[in-house]
Amino acid sequence: MTIIITAFERSPDGGKGLARDTRVRWALEEVGQPYEVRLVSFHAMKEPAHLGLHPFGQIPTYEDGDLVLFETGAIVLHLAERHAGLLPDDTNARARAITWMFAALNTVEPPILELVTVKFLEGDKPWSTERLPLVRDRIRHRLDQLSARLGEADWLDGAFSAGDLMMVSVLLRLRLSGILDEFPNLAAYVARGEARPAYRRAFAAQWAINAKPPAG
């Protein structure tokens, strides 16, 4: 059975690897599963065919025979549970790795996504400039706590896991903001993630689609 994921026909980030398909590509590369990609336009994402796969009209989706999944966290967890490479064998360590997946998505990413709100969704509002430092400070607060927990370790809990894959992916969104560099151990942690061969293959695959010049 061929695994099929969806991705932006053209990512808004121009190939920086921040669209969520990169997270799924990375997981697929870590567990050594081949996959195909179906590209979706912004228009098609809001059409019934795609909404049947993803009720919130986003990418990526995951199809494997009869199984259709959405939500990056669920797709990565599904792959991690079925294939070796992203979760430890020990039951307790496994539950802790999954905890870091949820922490990345539910505790660390939401304040980071507020940067998108303040800059893009509300970039034309009169409060935008004054609000930005508040949003940045809320991100710093979370990163302070994460940095304290990581300390000098390579990964969040023992060996590299799906929890690290997700946390590195979330932190990568901060690179352009300059905030990540305020936390040297977190910047080094992200760099370790990016240096993994599986990440590099995933990044290259999305780059090949998103960084090419427009056709015609």
Place this chain on the structure above:
Amino acid sequence: MTIIITAFERSPDGGKGLARDTRVRWALEEVGQPYEVRLVSFHAMKEPAHLGLHPFGQIPTYEDGDLVLFETGAIVLHLAERHAGLLPDDTNARARAITWMFAALNTVEPPILELVTVKFLEGDKPWSTERLPLVRDRIRHRLDQLSARLGEADWLDGAFSAGDLMMVSVLLRLRLSGILDEFPNLAAYVARGEARPAYRRAFAAQWAINAKPPAG
């Protein structure tokens, strides 16, 4: 082995059941596992002992012998995987139920939590009044999509699952805003969740702690 969770010594919501320990209590009640509660003050949540359990200084945490977990999603999933009652037996249906857990926490809850930002964290800012309708519209956009997917079904994907437990818990945060009532099928869905005996036991347990008058 006794399961121990942490909860607010006194919840900021005064017993409305919106603190995240209610989600874990509900899951424990659904799977029929007894548990004990250790109450934590706002001060103690930021102290090293609690930060050792929860790096972001929040509640709930979960302790079961040597295993320590944080993140409500991870705790509920851990319980759902180990005990019957919160995940279907069929492998694909199980993956889809877990998808709804992530959708609740990562796609539906973040715009809802912005209500807290606009009303409390930024309630004294000059833009607060003008920004509120934007935040409310972003919530409505998600709820439109969720409402379309749920349709006339009782639960999101077949029988009640951990995905519904999490989605109902997230939507409950909207009750006071009036937005939930704009979507009758979602309001009925939440009411079905609240009517479950396990939810009622969980609610009553947190109410007993949070709704009593201050001592002295």
